[in-house]
Amino acid sequence: MNYLAPYLHHSGIALIDNEQQLTFSELAEYFAHCLLPLQGKPRQLIAIEMDNSLAATLMYLACLDAGHVALLLDAKQAHGQKAATVGHFQANYWYSSATELALQSEFSHTLADELALMLATSGSTGTVKYVCLSLQNIISNAQSIIEYLEISPADRAITSLPLHYSYGLSVLHSHLFAGAKTVLTSESVMNKGFWALMKEQHISHLAAVPAQYQMLARLRLEQMDLPHLTTLTQAGGRLSDSLASHFATWAKQSQKRFFIMYGQTEATARIAYLHPTKAGTKLGCIGQAIPGGKLSLLNESGELITATKQQGELVYQGDNVMLGYASCVSQLSDFPAIKQLHTGDLAYLDDDGDFVISGRIKRIIKLQGVRFSLDELEQRLQQGCYPTLVALGEDENLLVVSVGDVSQQEIKQFLRLTFAIHPSLVQVTQISDLPLLSNGKIDYQTLLLNSKVNRA
Amino acid sequence: MTNNEKLIHLFSEALTIAPELVVDSLQYNTIPQWDSTAHMVLIAQLEAEFEIMLDTDDIIDMSSVAKAREILARYDIDF
Numbered sequence: 001m002n003y004l005a006p007y008l009h010h011s012g013i014a015l016i017d018n019e020q021q022l023t024f025s026e027l028a029e030y031f032a033h034c035l036l037p038l039q040g041k042p043r044q045l046i047a048i049e050m051d052n053s054l055a056a057t058l059m060y061l062a063c064l065d066a067g068h069v070a071l072l073l074d075a076k077q078a079h080g081q082k083a084a085t086v087g088h089f090q091a092n093y094w095y096s097s098a099t100e101l102a103l104q105s106e107f108s109h110t111l112a113d114e115l116a117l118m119l120a121t122s123g124s125t126g127t128v129k130y131v132c133l134s135l136q137n138i139i140s141n142a143q144s145i146i147e148y149l150e151i152s153p154a155d156r157a158i159t160s161l162p163l164h165y166s167y168g169l170s171v172l173h174s175h176l177f178a179g180a181k182t183v184l185t186s187e188s189v190m191n192k193g194f195w196a197l198m199k200e201q202h203i204s205h206l207a208a209v210p211a212q213y214q215m216l217a218r219l220r221l222e223q224m225d226l227p228h229l230t231t232l233t234q235a236g237g238r239l240s241d242s243l244a245s246h247f248a249t250w251a252k253q254s255q256k257r258f259f260i261m262y263g264q265t266e267a268t269a270r271i272a273y274l275h276p277t278k279a280g281t282k283l284g285c286i287g288q289a290i291p292g293g294k295l296s297l298l299n300e301s302g303e304l305i306t307a308t309k310q311q312g313e314l315v316y317q318g319d320n321v322m323l324g325y326a327s328c329v330s331q332l333s334d335f336p337a338i339k340q341l342h343t344g345d346l347a348y349l350d351d352d353g354d355f356v357i358s359g360r361i362k363r364i365i366k367l368q369g370v371r372f373s374l375d376e377l378e379q380r381l382q383q384g385c386y387p388t389l390v391a392l393g394e395d396e397n398l399l400v401v402s403v404g405d406v407s408q409q410e411i412k413q414f415l416r417l418t419f420a421i422h423p424s425l426v427q428v429t430q431i432s433d434l435p436l437l438s439n440g441k442i443d444y445q446t447l448l449l450n451s452k453v454n455r456a
Numbered sequence: 457m458t459n460n461e462k463l464i465h466l467f468s469e470a471l472t473i474a475p476e477l478v479v480d481s482l483q484y485n486t487i488p489q490w491d492s493t494a495h496m497v498l499i500a501q502l503e504a505e506f507e508i509m510l511d512t513d514d515i516i517d518m519s520s521v522a523k524a525r526e527i528l529a530r531y532d533i534d535f
Contacts, residue, residue: 188491188492189492190492190495190496190515190516191485191492191516192516192517192519195512195516211493214496215492215496218496218499218500218515219512219515219516220512223512224512368493412472413472416472416489420488420491422472422493422494422497423472424470424493424497
Protein backbone atom coordinates (compact mmCIF):
# COMPACT_ATOMS: atom_id res chain seq x y z
CA MET A 1 0.00 0.00 0.00
CA ASN A 2 1.05 3.57 -0.60
CA TYR A 3 -0.90 5.25 2.15
CA LEU A 4 0.61 8.69 1.60
CA ALA A 5 0.07 8.76 -2.17
CA PRO A 6 -3.32 10.55 -2.02
CA TYR A 7 -1.74 13.40 -0.04
CA LEU A 8 1.35 13.89 -2.15
CA HIS A 9 -0.21 14.66 -5.54
CA HIS A 10 1.61 17.94 -5.90
CA SER A 11 4.12 19.42 -8.26
CA GLY A 12 7.38 21.18 -7.53
CA ILE A 13 9.96 20.61 -4.84
CA ALA A 14 8.90 18.82 -1.67
CA LEU A 15 12.08 18.48 0.35
CA ILE A 16 15.47 20.11 0.11
CA ASP A 17 18.65 19.95 2.16
CA ASN A 18 22.05 21.49 1.51
CA GLU A 19 22.92 18.86 -1.10
CA GLN A 20 19.80 17.62 -2.74
CA GLN A 21 16.27 18.54 -3.65
CA LEU A 22 13.41 16.15 -4.31
CA THR A 23 10.19 16.85 -6.16
CA PHE A 24 6.85 15.44 -5.03
CA SER A 25 6.80 13.11 -8.01
CA GLU A 26 10.19 11.63 -7.06
CA LEU A 27 9.19 10.80 -3.47
CA ALA A 28 7.56 7.41 -4.16
CA GLU A 29 10.70 6.12 -5.85
CA TYR A 30 12.84 7.18 -2.86
CA PHE A 31 10.42 5.58 -0.40
CA ALA A 32 10.70 2.28 -2.24
CA HIS A 33 14.48 2.51 -2.17
CA CYS A 34 14.51 3.19 1.60
CA LEU A 35 12.54 0.04 2.33
CA LEU A 36 14.34 -2.39 -0.01
CA PRO A 37 15.76 -4.42 2.92
CA LEU A 38 12.23 -4.95 4.22
CA GLN A 39 10.78 -6.40 1.04
CA GLY A 40 8.36 -9.25 1.66
CA LYS A 41 8.28 -8.66 5.40
CA PRO A 42 5.06 -8.02 7.34
CA ARG A 43 4.56 -4.73 9.18
CA GLN A 44 7.69 -3.97 11.18
CA LEU A 45 8.43 -1.72 14.13
CA ILE A 46 11.23 0.62 13.04
CA ALA A 47 13.11 2.90 15.41
CA ILE A 48 14.34 5.96 13.52
CA GLU A 49 16.95 8.39 14.81
CA MET A 50 15.13 11.43 13.59
CA ASP A 51 17.80 14.02 12.99
CA ASN A 52 16.71 16.70 10.54
CA SER A 53 18.47 15.05 7.59
CA LEU A 54 16.85 14.27 4.26
CA ALA A 55 17.74 10.59 4.65
CA ALA A 56 16.00 10.19 8.03
CA THR A 57 12.99 12.20 6.82
CA LEU A 58 12.63 9.94 3.77
CA MET A 59 12.94 6.83 5.93
CA TYR A 60 10.21 8.10 8.25
CA LEU A 61 7.86 9.01 5.40
CA ALA A 62 8.58 5.68 3.69
CA CYS A 63 7.47 3.85 6.86
CA LEU A 64 4.22 5.82 7.01
CA ASP A 65 3.64 5.22 3.31
CA ALA A 66 4.16 1.46 3.55
CA GLY A 67 2.26 1.01 6.81
CA HIS A 68 5.23 0.13 9.02
CA VAL A 69 5.32 1.60 12.52
CA ALA A 70 7.88 4.35 13.08
CA LEU A 71 9.20 4.99 16.58
CA LEU A 72 11.09 8.27 16.54
CA LEU A 73 14.24 8.67 18.62
CA ASP A 74 16.03 11.87 19.54
CA ALA A 75 19.27 11.45 17.61
CA LYS A 76 21.09 13.57 20.21
CA GLN A 77 20.36 11.19 23.08
CA ALA A 78 23.17 9.07 24.49
CA HIS A 79 23.66 5.81 22.58
CA GLY A 80 22.79 3.76 25.66
CA GLN A 81 19.47 5.51 26.07
CA LYS A 82 18.53 4.95 22.44
CA ALA A 83 19.57 1.30 22.65
CA ALA A 84 17.45 0.87 25.79
CA THR A 85 14.34 2.17 23.98
CA VAL A 86 15.01 0.03 20.90
CA GLY A 87 15.41 -3.02 23.14
CA HIS A 88 12.47 -2.19 25.35
CA PHE A 89 10.01 -2.09 22.45
CA GLN A 90 11.83 -4.89 20.56
CA ALA A 91 12.09 -2.72 17.46
CA ASN A 92 12.78 -4.88 14.40
CA TYR A 93 15.07 -2.30 12.81
CA TRP A 94 17.11 0.65 14.03
CA TYR A 95 17.78 3.40 11.52
CA SER A 96 20.35 6.15 11.80
CA SER A 97 21.80 8.19 8.95
CA ALA A 98 25.23 6.75 9.88
CA THR A 99 24.37 3.04 10.07
CA GLU A 100 21.23 3.03 7.87
CA LEU A 101 18.71 0.25 8.49
CA ALA A 102 20.13 -2.29 10.92
CA LEU A 103 18.25 -5.45 11.83
CA GLN A 104 17.69 -5.67 15.60
CA SER A 105 15.11 -8.32 16.29
CA GLU A 106 13.02 -10.87 14.40
CA PHE A 107 10.30 -10.51 17.01
CA SER A 108 6.87 -11.02 15.50
CA HIS A 109 4.88 -8.03 16.72
CA THR A 110 1.13 -7.82 17.05
CA LEU A 111 0.64 -4.21 16.00
CA ALA A 112 -2.78 -2.55 16.03
CA ASP A 113 -3.94 -1.87 12.45
CA GLU A 114 -4.17 1.89 13.01
CA LEU A 115 -0.76 2.29 14.67
CA ALA A 116 1.65 4.32 12.51
CA LEU A 117 3.84 6.49 14.73
CA MET A 118 5.27 6.52 18.24
CA LEU A 119 6.57 9.73 19.85
CA ALA A 120 8.20 10.12 23.25
CA THR A 121 6.13 11.87 25.90
CA SER A 122 8.84 13.55 27.85
CA GLY A 123 12.33 14.94 27.56
CA SER A 124 15.23 13.09 29.00
CA THR A 125 13.96 11.91 32.35
CA GLY A 126 14.21 8.37 31.03
CA THR A 127 10.63 7.14 31.10
CA VAL A 128 9.69 4.89 28.23
CA LYS A 129 6.16 6.12 27.74
CA TYR A 130 5.24 6.73 24.13
CA VAL A 131 2.31 8.46 22.49
CA CYS A 132 0.86 6.22 19.78
CA LEU A 133 -0.61 7.88 16.70
CA SER A 134 -2.41 6.73 13.56
CA LEU A 135 -2.02 7.95 10.01
CA GLN A 136 -5.55 9.34 10.38
CA ASN A 137 -4.33 11.41 13.39
CA ILE A 138 -1.44 12.78 11.34
CA ILE A 139 -3.49 13.59 8.25
CA SER A 140 -6.33 15.15 10.23
CA ASN A 141 -4.04 17.41 12.26
CA ALA A 142 -2.06 18.43 9.18
CA GLN A 143 -5.27 19.34 7.34
CA SER A 144 -6.51 21.46 10.26
CA ILE A 145 -3.15 23.26 10.37
CA ILE A 146 -3.15 23.83 6.59
CA GLU A 147 -6.62 25.34 6.92
CA TYR A 148 -6.01 27.81 9.76
CA LEU A 149 -2.48 28.80 8.73
CA GLU A 150 -3.68 28.97 5.11
CA ILE A 151 -0.62 27.08 3.88
CA SER A 152 -0.38 27.13 0.08
CA PRO A 153 2.00 25.39 -2.34
CA ALA A 154 3.89 28.69 -2.57
CA ASP A 155 4.90 28.48 1.12
CA ARG A 156 8.34 27.45 2.31
CA ALA A 157 9.02 26.04 5.76
CA ILE A 158 12.31 25.37 7.51
CA THR A 159 12.99 22.74 10.18
CA SER A 160 13.78 25.15 13.01
CA LEU A 161 12.71 22.45 15.47
CA PRO A 162 13.81 18.82 15.79
CA LEU A 163 11.67 16.41 13.80
CA HIS A 164 11.35 13.83 16.59
CA TYR A 165 9.33 16.47 18.41
CA SER A 166 5.61 16.71 17.63
CA TYR A 167 5.63 20.45 16.85
CA GLY A 168 8.63 20.09 14.53
CA LEU A 169 7.03 17.12 12.82
CA SER A 170 3.72 18.98 12.36
CA VAL A 171 5.53 21.68 10.38
CA LEU A 172 6.85 19.01 8.00
CA HIS A 173 3.48 17.22 7.69
CA SER A 174 1.42 20.36 7.10
CA HIS A 175 3.72 21.77 4.44
CA LEU A 176 4.25 18.46 2.70
CA PHE A 177 0.54 17.69 2.44
CA ALA A 178 -0.18 21.26 1.31
CA GLY A 179 2.26 20.87 -1.56
CA ALA A 180 4.66 23.41 -0.05
CA LYS A 181 8.42 23.10 0.21
CA THR A 182 10.27 22.14 3.40
CA VAL A 183 13.92 23.05 3.85
CA LEU A 184 15.68 20.50 6.04
CA THR A 185 18.42 21.70 8.36
CA SER A 186 19.71 20.96 11.82
CA GLU A 187 21.18 24.44 12.24
CA SER A 188 19.87 26.32 15.27
CA VAL A 189 18.44 29.83 15.12
CA MET A 190 21.63 30.97 16.88
CA ASN A 191 23.69 29.75 13.90
CA LYS A 192 24.83 31.77 10.93
CA GLY A 193 23.92 28.92 8.56
CA PHE A 194 20.27 29.05 9.63
CA TRP A 195 19.88 32.69 8.62
CA ALA A 196 21.68 32.13 5.35
CA LEU A 197 19.03 29.49 4.54
CA MET A 198 16.18 31.75 5.69
CA LYS A 199 17.29 34.33 3.14
CA GLU A 200 18.46 32.12 0.26
CA GLN A 201 15.43 29.82 0.44
CA HIS A 202 12.88 32.63 0.88
CA ILE A 203 11.39 30.93 3.94
CA SER A 204 7.81 32.06 4.59
CA HIS A 205 6.99 30.18 7.81
CA LEU A 206 9.12 30.16 10.95
CA ALA A 207 8.08 27.91 13.85
CA ALA A 208 9.62 28.36 17.28
CA VAL A 209 9.20 27.48 20.97
CA PRO A 210 9.46 30.11 23.75
CA ALA A 211 13.20 29.54 24.28
CA GLN A 212 13.77 30.25 20.59
CA TYR A 213 11.66 33.41 20.75
CA GLN A 214 14.01 34.56 23.48
CA MET A 215 16.87 33.95 21.03
CA LEU A 216 15.01 35.69 18.20
CA ALA A 217 14.53 38.72 20.44
CA ARG A 218 18.21 38.67 21.37
CA LEU A 219 19.11 38.45 17.67
CA ARG A 220 16.78 41.40 17.01
CA LEU A 221 14.74 39.58 14.41
CA GLU A 222 12.82 42.79 13.83
CA GLN A 223 15.89 44.37 12.28
CA MET A 224 16.60 41.56 9.86
CA ASP A 225 15.74 41.84 6.22
CA LEU A 226 13.36 38.90 5.69
CA PRO A 227 10.79 40.06 3.12
CA HIS A 228 9.58 36.54 2.34
CA LEU A 229 8.78 35.66 5.95
CA THR A 230 5.01 36.02 6.32
CA THR A 231 4.10 33.72 9.19
CA LEU A 232 5.54 33.09 12.65
CA THR A 233 4.10 30.39 14.87
CA GLN A 234 4.69 29.69 18.54
CA ALA A 235 3.93 26.57 20.56
CA GLY A 236 5.69 24.36 23.10
CA GLY A 237 4.70 26.06 26.33
CA ARG A 238 3.57 29.49 27.34
CA LEU A 239 5.41 32.45 25.83
CA SER A 240 6.19 35.14 28.38
CA ASP A 241 3.89 38.17 28.22
CA SER A 242 6.75 40.49 27.32
CA LEU A 243 7.89 38.36 24.37
CA ALA A 244 4.30 37.85 23.22
CA SER A 245 3.67 41.60 23.09
CA HIS A 246 7.07 42.28 21.56
CA PHE A 247 6.55 39.92 18.62
CA ALA A 248 2.86 40.74 18.22
CA THR A 249 3.66 44.44 17.92
CA TRP A 250 6.46 43.81 15.47
CA ALA A 251 4.32 41.43 13.39
CA LYS A 252 1.57 44.01 13.12
CA GLN A 253 3.96 46.77 12.09
CA SER A 254 5.66 44.63 9.47
CA GLN A 255 2.50 42.96 8.15
CA LYS A 256 3.42 39.48 9.27
CA ARG A 257 1.10 37.00 10.95
CA PHE A 258 2.00 35.82 14.45
CA PHE A 259 0.15 32.70 15.64
CA ILE A 260 0.21 31.77 19.31
CA MET A 261 -0.81 28.12 19.47
CA TYR A 262 -1.53 25.42 21.99
CA GLY A 263 -1.15 21.69 21.68
CA GLN A 264 0.13 18.39 22.97
CA THR A 265 1.85 15.37 21.50
CA GLU A 266 -1.24 13.45 22.70
CA ALA A 267 -3.22 15.41 20.07
CA THR A 268 -0.57 14.71 17.39
CA ALA A 269 0.50 18.36 17.76
CA ARG A 270 -1.99 21.19 17.56
CA ILE A 271 -5.18 21.71 19.60
CA ALA A 272 -5.90 25.45 19.52
CA TYR A 273 -4.64 28.74 18.08
CA LEU A 274 -5.20 32.41 18.67
CA HIS A 275 -6.15 34.38 15.59
CA PRO A 276 -3.19 36.64 14.69
CA THR A 277 -5.34 39.78 14.87
CA LYS A 278 -5.73 39.08 18.60
CA ALA A 279 -2.05 38.37 19.28
CA GLY A 280 -0.59 40.65 21.92
CA THR A 281 -3.99 41.95 23.01
CA LYS A 282 -4.98 38.90 25.01
CA LEU A 283 -2.04 37.55 26.96
CA GLY A 284 -2.17 33.90 28.02
CA CYS A 285 -5.03 33.30 25.62
CA ILE A 286 -4.98 30.27 23.31
CA GLY A 287 -8.08 31.25 21.33
CA GLN A 288 -10.20 28.54 19.78
CA ALA A 289 -9.95 24.88 18.87
CA ILE A 290 -8.39 24.13 15.49
CA PRO A 291 -10.81 23.39 12.61
CA GLY A 292 -12.44 20.00 13.18
CA GLY A 293 -11.64 19.96 16.90
CA LYS A 294 -13.69 20.80 19.95
CA LEU A 295 -12.53 22.25 23.27
CA SER A 296 -14.52 22.23 26.47
CA LEU A 297 -14.04 22.73 30.19
CA LEU A 298 -14.95 20.30 32.93
CA ASN A 299 -15.30 21.07 36.63
CA GLU A 300 -13.98 18.83 39.40
CA SER A 301 -17.08 16.62 39.23
CA GLY A 302 -16.58 16.16 35.51
CA GLU A 303 -19.50 18.40 34.54
CA LEU A 304 -19.40 20.75 31.57
CA ILE A 305 -18.71 24.42 32.37
CA THR A 306 -20.51 26.83 30.05
CA ALA A 307 -20.23 30.09 32.02
CA THR A 308 -17.37 32.49 31.36
CA LYS A 309 -14.54 33.11 33.85
CA GLN A 310 -14.97 29.71 35.53
CA GLN A 311 -11.88 27.58 35.76
CA GLY A 312 -11.93 23.92 34.80
CA GLU A 313 -9.88 21.24 33.10
CA LEU A 314 -9.43 21.75 29.40
CA VAL A 315 -10.57 18.70 27.43
CA TYR A 316 -10.30 18.19 23.70
CA GLN A 317 -12.07 16.09 21.08
CA GLY A 318 -10.97 15.60 17.50
CA ASP A 319 -9.62 13.14 14.94
CA ASN A 320 -6.08 14.06 16.01
CA VAL A 321 -6.48 12.63 19.53
CA MET A 322 -3.95 9.81 19.93
CA LEU A 323 -4.73 6.11 19.96
CA GLY A 324 -3.22 5.89 23.44
CA TYR A 325 0.00 5.48 25.39
CA ALA A 326 2.37 2.54 25.27
CA SER A 327 4.98 1.71 27.88
CA CYS A 328 5.65 -1.84 26.73
CA VAL A 329 5.41 -4.07 23.67
CA SER A 330 2.14 -5.75 24.63
CA GLN A 331 0.35 -2.40 24.62
CA LEU A 332 0.96 -1.95 20.88
CA SER A 333 -1.63 -4.53 19.87
CA ASP A 334 -4.83 -2.86 20.93
CA PHE A 335 -5.98 0.63 21.83
CA PRO A 336 -9.28 1.21 23.62
CA ALA A 337 -11.03 4.24 22.07
CA ILE A 338 -10.37 7.57 23.77
CA LYS A 339 -13.47 9.76 23.71
CA GLN A 340 -11.77 12.95 24.78
CA LEU A 341 -8.30 14.05 25.74
CA HIS A 342 -7.84 15.39 29.25
CA THR A 343 -5.10 17.94 28.74
CA GLY A 344 -4.17 18.34 32.41
CA ASP A 345 -4.28 22.10 31.88
CA LEU A 346 -6.66 24.45 33.68
CA ALA A 347 -8.39 27.14 31.67
CA TYR A 348 -11.39 29.45 31.57
CA LEU A 349 -13.50 31.09 28.88
CA ASP A 350 -13.19 34.85 28.53
CA ASP A 351 -16.00 37.18 27.47
CA ASP A 352 -15.18 36.76 23.77
CA GLY A 353 -15.45 32.98 24.06
CA ASP A 354 -11.69 32.46 23.83
CA PHE A 355 -9.89 29.99 26.08
CA VAL A 356 -7.29 31.26 28.54
CA ILE A 357 -4.82 28.88 30.21
CA SER A 358 -4.71 29.51 33.95
CA GLY A 359 -2.77 26.63 35.44
CA ARG A 360 -1.79 23.00 35.22
CA ILE A 361 -3.13 19.98 37.08
CA LYS A 362 -0.24 17.67 36.29
CA ARG A 363 3.20 18.35 37.72
CA ILE A 364 4.78 19.00 34.32
CA ILE A 365 6.83 21.91 33.01
CA LYS A 366 8.44 22.70 29.70
CA LEU A 367 12.01 23.87 29.44
CA GLN A 368 13.23 24.88 25.99
CA GLY A 369 10.18 23.14 24.54
CA VAL A 370 11.06 19.86 26.26
CA ARG A 371 8.53 18.42 28.66
CA PHE A 372 9.74 17.36 32.11
CA SER A 373 7.85 15.60 34.85
CA LEU A 374 8.58 17.49 38.05
CA ASP A 375 8.08 14.35 40.12
CA GLU A 376 10.75 12.55 38.12
CA LEU A 377 13.13 15.51 38.26
CA GLU A 378 12.57 15.72 42.00
CA GLN A 379 13.29 12.03 42.43
CA ARG A 380 16.48 12.19 40.37
CA LEU A 381 17.64 15.30 42.24
CA GLN A 382 17.06 13.56 45.56
CA GLN A 383 19.03 10.52 44.42
CA GLY A 384 21.80 12.41 42.66
CA CYS A 385 22.27 15.51 44.81
CA TYR A 386 20.55 15.99 48.15
CA PRO A 387 17.68 13.98 49.62
CA THR A 388 16.03 17.20 50.84
CA LEU A 389 15.39 18.75 47.41
CA VAL A 390 11.97 19.56 46.00
CA ALA A 391 11.27 20.48 42.36
CA LEU A 392 8.57 22.83 41.12
CA GLY A 393 8.20 25.73 38.74
CA GLU A 394 6.65 27.03 35.56
CA ASP A 395 7.57 26.83 31.89
CA GLU A 396 11.16 28.01 31.31
CA ASN A 397 11.73 28.33 35.04
CA LEU A 398 12.63 25.30 37.14
CA LEU A 399 12.66 25.96 40.84
CA VAL A 400 14.61 23.73 43.17
CA VAL A 401 13.81 24.30 46.82
CA SER A 402 15.95 22.93 49.58
CA VAL A 403 15.34 22.53 53.26
CA GLY A 404 18.73 23.33 54.75
CA ASP A 405 22.11 24.08 53.30
CA VAL A 406 23.06 22.94 49.78
CA SER A 407 25.51 23.90 47.06
CA GLN A 408 23.64 25.79 44.32
CA GLN A 409 26.51 25.13 41.97
CA GLU A 410 26.33 21.38 42.46
CA ILE A 411 22.57 21.27 41.80
CA LYS A 412 22.86 23.37 38.64
CA GLN A 413 25.77 21.31 37.38
CA PHE A 414 23.87 18.08 38.05
CA LEU A 415 20.86 19.32 36.05
CA ARG A 416 23.14 20.52 33.29
CA LEU A 417 24.95 17.20 32.94
CA THR A 418 22.05 14.84 33.55
CA PHE A 419 19.23 16.58 31.70
CA ALA A 420 21.00 19.27 29.63
CA ILE A 421 19.06 21.94 31.50
CA HIS A 422 20.93 25.23 31.29
CA PRO A 423 21.61 26.90 34.67
CA SER A 424 19.90 30.09 33.48
CA LEU A 425 16.58 28.19 33.58
CA VAL A 426 17.12 27.02 37.16
CA GLN A 427 16.64 28.82 40.45
CA VAL A 428 17.71 27.30 43.73
CA THR A 429 16.22 28.63 46.96
CA GLN A 430 16.38 27.57 50.58
CA ILE A 431 13.61 27.50 53.13
CA SER A 432 13.38 26.37 56.73
CA ASP A 433 10.15 24.34 56.47
CA LEU A 434 8.13 22.85 53.62
CA PRO A 435 4.48 23.96 53.54
CA LEU A 436 2.26 20.88 53.74
CA LEU A 437 -1.34 20.14 52.77
CA SER A 438 -3.77 18.63 55.27
CA ASN A 439 -3.06 15.17 53.81
CA GLY A 440 0.64 15.59 54.60
CA LYS A 441 1.72 16.08 50.96
CA ILE A 442 3.90 18.98 49.92
CA ASP A 443 1.89 22.12 49.12
CA TYR A 444 3.59 22.97 45.83
CA GLN A 445 1.15 25.76 45.03
CA THR A 446 1.98 27.73 48.18
CA LEU A 447 5.65 27.03 47.65
CA LEU A 448 5.48 28.44 44.12
CA LEU A 449 3.52 31.51 45.24
CA ASN A 450 5.98 32.19 48.06
CA SER A 451 8.94 31.93 45.73
CA LYS A 452 7.31 34.39 43.32
CA VAL A 453 6.70 36.86 46.15
CA ASN A 454 10.31 36.50 47.27
CA ARG A 455 11.56 37.18 43.76
CA ALA A 456 9.32 40.19 43.19
CA MET B 457 39.19 42.71 36.65
CA THR B 458 40.70 43.30 33.21
CA ASN B 459 38.47 42.98 30.16
CA ASN B 460 40.13 39.70 29.36
CA GLU B 461 39.40 38.35 32.83
CA LYS B 462 35.81 39.52 32.51
CA LEU B 463 35.50 37.76 29.16
CA ILE B 464 36.83 34.48 30.52
CA HIS B 465 34.58 34.72 33.54
CA LEU B 466 31.48 35.34 31.38
CA PHE B 467 32.29 32.43 29.08
CA SER B 468 32.89 30.17 32.05
CA GLU B 469 29.55 31.18 33.62
CA ALA B 470 27.44 30.95 30.48
CA LEU B 471 28.97 27.68 29.29
CA THR B 472 29.25 26.21 32.78
CA ILE B 473 32.85 25.16 32.20
CA ALA B 474 36.03 25.82 34.20
CA PRO B 475 37.82 29.13 33.37
CA GLU B 476 40.95 27.17 32.30
CA LEU B 477 38.93 25.68 29.44
CA VAL B 478 38.08 29.10 28.02
CA VAL B 479 40.87 29.29 25.45
CA ASP B 480 41.07 31.12 22.11
CA SER B 481 40.55 27.98 20.06
CA LEU B 482 37.33 26.97 21.85
CA GLN B 483 34.55 26.92 19.24
CA TYR B 484 30.76 27.18 19.27
CA ASN B 485 28.94 23.86 18.92
CA THR B 486 32.10 21.78 19.40
CA ILE B 487 31.38 21.00 23.05
CA PRO B 488 27.92 20.13 24.42
CA GLN B 489 28.14 23.03 26.89
CA TRP B 490 28.40 25.66 24.16
CA ASP B 491 25.04 25.07 22.54
CA SER B 492 22.51 27.61 21.29
CA THR B 493 21.08 28.21 24.77
CA ALA B 494 24.50 28.84 26.28
CA HIS B 495 25.30 31.10 23.33
CA MET B 496 22.23 33.20 23.99
CA VAL B 497 23.05 33.46 27.69
CA LEU B 498 26.61 34.41 26.78
CA ILE B 499 25.46 37.18 24.43
CA ALA B 500 23.09 38.57 27.07
CA GLN B 501 25.90 38.64 29.64
CA LEU B 502 28.44 40.18 27.25
CA GLU B 503 25.97 42.93 26.35
CA ALA B 504 25.20 43.64 30.00
CA GLU B 505 28.80 43.51 31.25
CA PHE B 506 30.33 45.63 28.50
CA GLU B 507 27.23 47.84 28.09
CA ILE B 508 26.98 47.29 24.35
CA MET B 509 24.32 46.16 21.89
CA LEU B 510 25.68 43.58 19.46
CA ASP B 511 24.51 43.47 15.85
CA THR B 512 22.74 40.33 14.68
CA ASP B 513 25.63 39.46 12.36
CA ASP B 514 28.11 39.77 15.22
CA ILE B 515 26.00 37.51 17.44
CA ILE B 516 25.90 34.72 14.88
CA ASP B 517 29.54 35.31 13.88
CA MET B 518 30.85 34.82 17.42
CA SER B 519 32.00 31.30 16.71
CA SER B 520 35.03 31.08 19.00
CA VAL B 521 36.62 32.77 22.00
CA ALA B 522 39.18 34.43 19.70
CA LYS B 523 36.40 35.65 17.42
CA ALA B 524 34.51 37.04 20.43
CA ARG B 525 37.53 39.12 21.38
CA GLU B 526 37.89 40.33 17.79
CA ILE B 527 34.22 41.33 17.57
CA LEU B 528 34.19 43.03 20.99
CA ALA B 529 37.27 45.06 19.96
CA ARG B 530 35.11 46.62 17.26
CA TYR B 531 32.81 47.88 20.01
CA ASP B 532 35.80 49.64 21.61
CA ILE B 533 36.41 46.96 24.21
CA ASP B 534 40.19 46.76 24.59
CA PHE B 535 41.99 43.55 25.40
